[in-house]
Amino acid sequence: MERILMKGNEALAEAAIQAGCRFYFGYPITPQTEISEYLSRRLPEVGGVFLQAESEIAAINMVYGAASTGVRVMTSSSGPGISLKQEGISYLASAELPCVIVNMSRGGPGLGNIQPAQSDYFQATRGGGHGDYRTLVLAPSSVQELVSLTHRAFYLADKYRNPVKILGDGMLGQMMEPVTWEAVELPSLPPKNWAIKGKNEGERKFILCMELDPRELENFNRKLERKYQQMAEEDSAWEIFGEEDNPDLLLVGFGTVARILKSVVREGKKEGWRLSLIRPITLFPFPYNEVQEMAQKAGKVLVVEMNLGQMVEDVKLGVEGKAPVHFYGRVGGMIPTVDEILQKIADILRGEGRK
Amino acid sequence: MRTIFERPKTLINKPFTYCPGCHHGLAQRLIAEVIDELDIAGKTIGVGPVGCSVYIYEFFDLDFVMGAHGRAPAVATGIKRSLPDRIVFSYQGDGDIAAIGTAEIVHCANRGELITSFFINNAVFGMTGGQMAPTTLPGQKTTTSPLGRNTEVQGFPFKLGEMLARAEGSAYIARVALTNPRLIGQAKRCIKKAFLTQIEKKGFALVEILSPCPTNWGMTPPEAVQWVEEKMIPYFPLGEIKVKEDSSHAS
Numbered sequence: 001m002e003r004i005l006m007k008g009n010e011a012l013a014e015a016a017i018q019a020g021c022r023f024y025f026g027y028p029i030t031p032q033t034e035i036s037e038y039l040s041r042r043l044p045e046v047g048g049v050f051l052q053a054e055s056e057i058a059a060i061n062m063v064y065g066a067a068s069t070g071v072r073v074m075t076s077s078s079g080p081g082i083s084l085k086q087e088g089i090s091y092l093a094s095a096e097l098p099c100v101i102v103n104m105s106r107g108g109p110g111l112g113n114i115q116p117a118q119s120d121y122f123q124a125t126r127g128g129g130h131g132d133y134r135t136l137v138l139a140p141s142s143v144q145e146l147v148s149l150t151h152r153a154f155y156l157a158d159k160y161r162n163p164v165k166i167l168g169d170g171m172l173g174q175m176m177e178p179v180t181w182e183a184v185e186l187p188s189l190p191p192k193n194w195a196i197k198g199k200n201e202g203e204r205k206f207i208l209c210m211e212l213d214p215r216e217l218e219n220f221n222r223k224l225e226r227k228y229q230q231m232a233e234e235d236s237a238w239e240i241f242g243e244e245d246n247p248d249l250l251l252v253g254f255g256t257v258a259r260i261l262k263s264v265v266r267e268g269k270k271e272g273w274r275l276s277l278i279r280p281i282t283l284f285p286f287p288y289n290e291v292q293e294m295a296q297k298a299g300k301v302l303v304v305e306m307n308l309g310q311m312v313e314d315v316k317l318g319v320e321g322k323a324p325v326h327f328y329g330r331v332g333g334m335i336p337t338v339d340e341i342l343q344k345i346a347d348i349l350r351g352e353g354r355k
Numbered sequence: 356m357r358t359i360f361e362r363p364k365t366l367i368n369k370p371f372t373y374c375p376g377c378h379h380g381l382a383q384r385l386i387a388e389v390i391d392e393l394d395i396a397g398k399t400i401g402v403g404p405v406g407c408s409v410y411i412y413e414f415f416d417l418d419f420v421m422g423a424h425g426r427a428p429a430v431a432t433g434i435k436r437s438l439p440d441r442i443v444f445s446y447q448g449d450g451d452i453a454a455i456g457t458a459e460i461v462h463c464a465n466r467g468e469l470i471t472s473f474f475i476n477n478a479v480f481g482m483t484g485g486q487m488a489p490t491t492l493p494g495q496k497t498t499t500s501p502l503g504r505n506t507e508v509q510g511f512p513f514k515l516g517e518m519l520a521r522a523e524g525s526a527y528i529a530r531v532a533l534t535n536p537r538l539i540g541q542a543k544r545c546i547k548k549a550f551l552t553q554i555e556k557k558g559f560a561l562v563e564i565l566s567p568c569p570t571n572w573g574m575t576p577p578e579a580v581q582w583v584e585e586k587m588i589p590y591f592p593l594g595e596i597k598v599k600e601d602s603s604h605a606s
Contacts, residue, residue: 054462065433
């Protein structure tokens with residue numbers, strides 16, 4: 001099996017090509033620009049189209065047009081650029097168009113900085129734009145997982161006819177790790193009979209994003225709701241690491257933070273603590289039931305994020321008050337250290353931790 | 356018996372829902388006639404706007420995509436880049452194309468995107484009830500310029516066609532009106548050239564169509580036609596603004 005050292009952004013871009021993506025529309029922004037640069041070289045080699053748009057707004061609407069024709073298409077950006085794309089993402093959800101949107105997020109708000117942060121969690125998991133919609137959100141934690149989840153993102157986008165976001169951060173995009181490239185097997189999908197290609201001799205088809213009749217629009221919103229329920233039933237994903245059956249405390253973290261929490265679990269063992277980690281891999285749908293189950297086993301929960309406390313709200317929804325939920329966050333592009341988190345755990349286990 | 360006039364095949368047998376005296380219906384009929392004459396209906400994809408003609412897809416027997424306000428040129432770009440052998444056209448009003456979507460149309464033209472764009476200029480936001488548009492004439496009263504457009508405060512009517520003609524990537528830019536049979540004939544010829552510009556891969560093409568809006572102008576349909584001729588045409592002169600003959604688009 002071939003193992004090569006690759007930068008996260010480039011591994012993701014190559015995975016997109018291997019997943020059959022031949023169309024990319026984007027606009028430069030740090031810390032994700034290597035995705036654009038890589039695809040500007042690679043897509044023409046495989047007969048694809050790379051187009052640098054005049055804005056994030058144009059890029060996401062080019063994605064909308066390409067997705068209308070049934071092709072696999074991607075765009076990528078970071079925080080401020082994703083904000084600009086939100087109008088288009090709402091329309092993509094409304095028109096039920098599949099596509100993959102990558103956010104290598106950075107410190108915010110505003111222009112913020114280019115260091116890693118997880119402060120776009122709410123924006124990613126609550127839809128982000130106007131109207132009642134959701135996008136699937138995948139949260140990779142390693143360069144290898146940037147590859148596997150990119151394949152999965154294209155599959156899920158087509159399965160649900162829905163935009164899928166990959167929420168990474170500046171650290172995952174910029175770090176280098178060995179990647180094993182192997183064939184990816186995913187279930188087969190139905191043909192895209194809805195795609196716009198010119199009607200030829202057939203019936204005309206539309207891609208629409210409007211319904212003026214409130215009864216009809218309610219029916220459509222209910223259809224979306226059923227889709228989101230199906231996502232929760234069939235495609236939520238998580239990883240459990242460390243003590244499974246009788247932990248002293250449950251750690252919850254995603255992406256970059258989960259990597260640090262794995263070290264915390266190992267270091268905690270030296271202190272005699274039985275620590276467990278649950279790492280949501282899909283942030284939407286969120287693995288509420290699994291978080292509750294693990295929280296009940298542990299009796300105490302600590303959520304660690306690189307924000308002021310966003311996923312912790314979902315953890316609390318999952319735990320339903322059945323265990324105290326503590327939070328530790330670093331913000332502005334600061335990354336929490338193992339020692340800081342161990343100190344927080346020590347406080348909680350001594351009964352001093354503030355919820 | 357010989358048929359000398361009939362509904363274009365590309366138009367669905369359904370009455371237009373536009374206001375009396377509006378020229379959306381006329382413009383769309385001409386587009387349909389040209390699509391019939393070029394025999395391209397099977398491979399043509401339309402991109403609709405947000406505004407009065409948001410329902411355009413209901414009237415054409417074509418595949419259609421509805422996009423966000425102002426974004427039709429970007430949506431059309433995504434379609435054309437994915438399906439380069441199809442004919443792609445967009446249809447937008449003045450608010451859509453010359454206000455919120457200015458960046459998209461300018462860059463679409465400058466890239467020489469091989470699409471055909473139709474721009475209905477009626478000097479007003481129609482769907483939302485007659486607000487000032489980028490193309491509202493100096494002194495023209497609208498619901499958001501109740502004392503008349505004051506160019507010192509609200510700037511000048513936007514001559515989008517002339518602006519796009521300066522872009523290297525644009526190959527055909529024309530401005531037409533539909534206020535009499537002679538002008539309708541000219542308009543149809545321009546619409547055909549705009550499609551041929553795309554078919555012959557010469558570059559981006561746009562036809563600006565001056566259109567009356569009797570409802571929001573507070574006029575009868577005949578008064579509105581007269582206003583197009585007496586007020587709009589002097590500010591927005593008709594004719595072919597740019598005609599690039601060579602097909603040197605591909606680099």
